[in-house]
Amino acid sequence: MSRSAHPAGPRHADVLPEGHYSAPPADLNVLDQKVWAQTVARDADGVLTVGGVDVTRLAELYGTPAYILDEADFRARARAWRTAFGADADVFYAGKAFLSRAVVRWLSEEGLNLDVCSGGELATALSAGMPAERIAFHGNNKSVDEIERAVRAGVGRIVLDSFQEIVRVAHVAQSLGKRQKVQIRITVGVEAHTHEFIATAHEDQKFGIPLAGGQAAEAVRRALQLDGLELIGIHSHIGSQIFDMSGFEVAAHRVVGLLREIRDEHGVELPEIDLGGGLGIAYTSADDPREPHEIAKALTEIVSRECDAAKLRTPRISVEPGRAIVGPTAFTLYEVGTVKPLDGLRTYVSVDGGMSDNIRTALYDAEYSVALVSRTSDAEPMLARVVGKHCESGDIVVKDAFLPADLAPGDLIAVPATGAYCRSMASNYNHVLRPPVVAVKDGEARVIVRRETEEDLLRLDVG
Numbered sequence: 374m375s376r377s378a379h380p381a382g383p384r385h386a387d388v389l390p391e392g393h394y395s396a397p398p399a400d401l402n403v404l405d406q407k408v409w410a411q412t413v414a415r416d417a418d419g420v421l422t423v424g425g426v427d428v429t430r431l432a433e434l435y436g437t438p439a440y441i442l443d444e445a446d447f448r449a450r451a452r453a454w455r456t457a458f459g460a461d462a463d464v465f466y467a468g469k470a471f472l473s474r475a476v477v478r479w480l481s482e483e484g485l486n487l488d489v490c491s492g493g494e495l496a497t498a499l500s501a502g503m504p505a506e507r508i509a510f511h512g513n514n515k516s517v518d519e520i521e522r523a524v525r526a527g528v529g530r531i532v533l534d535s536f537q538e539i540v541r542v543a544h545v546a547q548s549l550g551k552r553q554k555v556q557i558r559i560t561v562g563v564e565a566h567t568h569e570f571i572a573t574a575h576e577d578q579k580f581g582i583p584l585a586g587g588q589a590a591e592a593v594r595r596a597l598q599l600d601g602l603e604l605i606g607i608h609s610h611i612g613s614q615i616f617d618m619s620g621f622e623v624a625a626h627r628v629v630g631l632l633r634e635i636r637d638e639h640g641v642e643l644p645e646i647d648l649g650g651g652l653g654i655a656y657t658s659a660d661d662p663r664e665p666h667e668i669a670k671a672l673t674e675i676v677s678r679e680c681d682a683a684k685l686r687t688p689r690i691s692v693e694p695g696r697a698i699v700g701p702t703a704f705t706l707y708e709v710g711t712v713k714p715l716d717g718l719r720t721y722v723s724v725d726g727g728m729s730d731n732i733r734t735a736l737y738d739a740e741y742s743v744a745l746v747s748r749t750s751d752a753e754p755m756l757a758r759v760v761g762k763h764c765e766s767g768d769i770v771v772k773d774a775f776l777p778a779d780l781a782p783g784d785l786i787a788v789p790a791t792g793a794y795c796r797s798m799a800s801n802y803n804h805v806l807r808p809p810v811v812a813v814k815d816g817e818a819r820v821i822v823r824r825e826t827e828e829d830l831l832r833l834d835v836g
């Protein structure tokens with residue numbers, strides 16, 4: 374791998390971006406523990422190690438780009454959620470954030486349940502041995518085939534998302550001679566403080582049944598009448614990458630309000646509520662995420678306060694964190710291909726991946742951090758934009774970042790906090806091959822999802 378010097382580009386742009394990147398950090402070699410996986414450190418030569426394995430070795434063995442996942446960190450975060458909520462609540466890991474058979478086994482061993490939202494996620498979960506009764510099945514347009522597979526497998530709950538689905542699931546369950554446990558997903562009318570595309574509790578969007586206009590109450594009425602269904606609770610998920618607990622507070626208040634209405638109208642106290650996922654993580658040093666025990670305390674207190682006020686038995690609570698468990702546990706390792714200083718603007722650093730392994734920057738204008746990890750450097754900071762190899766000018770991985778001005782082709786850089794919604798949203802755009810996921814732990818590395826090959830691509834092309 375070349376370590377040649379490169380003529381320094383502009384040190385800073387004429388116009389620095391607002392906010393977090395308005396000034397370089399004091400020392401580019403220091404890694405903020407808030408943003409990186411727990412076992413990350415630099416060795417005596419300045420090379421980054423994770424789980425006791427050095428990244429230059431990982432690059433030699435598995436190539437780049439690669440997602441490097443810290444198994445001990447994943448397990449610790451899963452356990453922290455489980456412990457924080459205790460025996461009277463359930464934690465369903467949201468598989469959409471990242472799912473593989475190894476992850477399912479870790480979750481099962483750590484006592485978590487699993488939320489899946491497609492036949493593919495269900496198949497992965499079952500094939501890795503997750504007991505069906507610990508699986509919740511979500512989605513706003515589940516096919517009859519998916520519903521049938523879920524009911525046959527005996528999933529613990531199906532979360533109903535529309536009036537048509539209430540009838541559809543009841544019909545499938547009845548035709549299989551079963552009574553399926555279900556929750557109804559409602560939209561509580563909360564504007565979550567997050568990106569528009571990942572907020573899900575305002576009324577004008579595709580998920581759930583609105584509380585407004587008595588629609589949720591009507592959905593409950595219908596579900597209670599159908600023999601194929603056992604209505605066990607109400608579900609609310611307000612969005613994703615949220616730091617402010619006030620949205621959850623309003624959601625809990627409104628969900629409990631509906632439970633009270635149901636008790637008053639039908640004489641039934643539903644035993645469960647699910648408050649969804651959505652808790653934010655640190656992508657940059659500017660983000661301050663909450664710890665699972667703080668979240669558990671806040672949510673359980675809100676629900677019991679609201680239930681006491683409504684004179685209801687406190688229902689069993691469940692939550693569905695995805696990003697908060699897997700997000701911080703992985704980084705993407707890239708090799709620098711070209712370094713292009715644009716006078717008075719910034720330096721474009723092209724890596725061997727891009728929007729095909731991380732679409733979040735293009736899709737949500739997401740912010741990320743980045744560091745040189747194959748060595749340390751005393752060079753001046755330069756304002757950089759980390760871009761991919763795709764044929765799009767919007768193919769940006771890290772929009773604004775400071776990297777050392779001696780960055781050169783062949784250097785390894787890493788983008789932390791890419792465990793969630795990166796591999797799971799990866800594509801083959803430009804027929805670029807999806808990277809592997811390599812798990813590291815106690816000085817050992819192993820591939821848990823292998824790199825795609827050109828044969829994989831060509832196998833599907835049967836024309």
Ligand SMILES: Cc1ncc(COP(=O)(O)O)c(C=O)c1O
Nearest residue numbers: 467610613650651693694695696
């Ligand atoms: C129903 C549901 N549950 C859980 C999640 C997981 O969200 P997050 O990864 O933000 O915790 C999502 C995604 O936003 C979701 O749609």
Ligand SMILES: N[C@@H](CCCC[NH3+])C(=O)O
Nearest residue numbers: 469571613614733793794
């Ligand atoms: N995929 C989104 C979040 C949506 C989660 C699923 N409801 C992200 O990367 O932030």
